Amino acid sequence: MSQHKYQGGCAHVKVYSDAEPIDNHECHCNVCKSVTGQHTTHVVFFNHGDLKASNEGAMKRVPFNANNPDGPLEICLCTECDGVLMLDDKQKRIRVAVPNVMNYDPAPGPATYHAFWDETKGYPKPNDGRPVYAGLRPDFVWPKGA
Template sequence: MTSLYTGGCEHVHINAKAEPIDNHVCHCNVCKGVTGQQSTHVAFFNYADLSVDHPEKMNRQPFNKENPSGPLELCTCADCGAALMLDDKQKRIRIAVPNVMGYEEASFPKPTYHAFYDALKDYPKPSDGRPVYEGLHPDFVWPKPA
């Protein structure tokens, strides 16, 4: 299998065999809390398009501590603690955060829009020419489970 994007750590490798189905700059408070960044480049892949070579070496924890029963889990390396990916328990998507999860960020396509921005944020609305939405892009459709 040829990988378009490879991330992870020295113990667990994540490989993408297709382009992301959604690629945005996320402004949500959960991403901000997990990454410590004001905004984060996030790429959604169809579940089967992002593979893991050693899933047995991954620890899983709720992505959103305010909603621990939510569908997303943060997967980290059991050996070194590196963030690896977000995994959807419903098997619709897998998520890469290029600058946090071991990817060469420059190899990823540029985000096409800003997601989860609201006027109550403590910083100005993005003005880089990309559309800004209060949620995901209005045309985004959740894939069916794998």
């Protein structure tokens, strides 16, 4: 049984939130594909202060995008076991969970839309009834950073 509404991480560092996510999508971007090895990736954004780690001192950080190592997102890994814990935004706007990679139990509900899909992907446009966008959903507003 979980102590928090949403919880993931590894045996050494728990990542958790009692707040609702601000975005929940199925990502089709090439960076997610290269990092996870998945065709699409269920991605959940939280306000930066809403997703916490039990021991941030036990996290090492690596660039999320190998082609943009100075970009805003970093992958946080456990220093003990290299477990993937979260994506952290250096601008302190969001923190990101990938429920199936970061061992979430319970996990935020299913993605509500498809993001970053385009015709050059080489596969048909998703037709599962969820909206499909070339970027994030049009009404998404980035939170203010620190």
